[in-house]
Amino acid sequence: MAALAGVRFESMAFAAPAQDPAQETLVILFLRGGMDALNLLSPLAGADRSRYEAARSNLQVPVAEALPVGSLGGTAFGLHPAASGLHNLFNDNALALVPACGMHHDTRSHFEAMT
Numbered sequence: 001m002a003a004l005a006g007v008r009f010e011s012m013a014f015a016a017p018a019q020d021p022a023q024e025t026l027v028i029l030f031l032r033g034g035m036d037a038l039n040l041l042s043p044l045a046g047a048d049r050s051r052y053e054a055a056r057s058n059l060q061v062p063v064a065e066a067l068p069v070g071s072l073g074g075t076a077f078g079l080h081p082a083a084s085g086l087h088n089l090f091n092d093n094a095l096a097l098v099p100a101c102g103m104h105h106d107t108r109s110h111f112e113a114m115t
Contacts, residue, residue: 045063
């Protein structure tokens with residue numbers, strides 16, 4: 001996978017179809033500069049929402065348009081309206097959302113964070 005990191009693909013699948021329909025599959029996407037995580041999964045209320053609105057004053061997802069995914073870690077979150085496919089998977093218990101996870105040290109370098 002590391003050798004393919006710089007290659008762009010329109011679509012790709014590495015796994016053969018599951019023989020057992022109940023078999024669980026883990027899919028991990030690494031979107032190299034391709035997603036604004038705060039707009040994909042944004043807080044809907046409280047202090048986190050206030051900080052989000054201040055940081056995204058011109059491009060925030062309105063609360064009324066967000067697709068609610070319940071409370072994660074005590075904060076209510078919603079998906080961007082364009083992520084309705086992910087919302088459907090979440091509602092079917094086929095998707096887990098893990099916000100605010102990452103490396104054990106702070107870096108402002110995309111290059112360092114990708115290694």
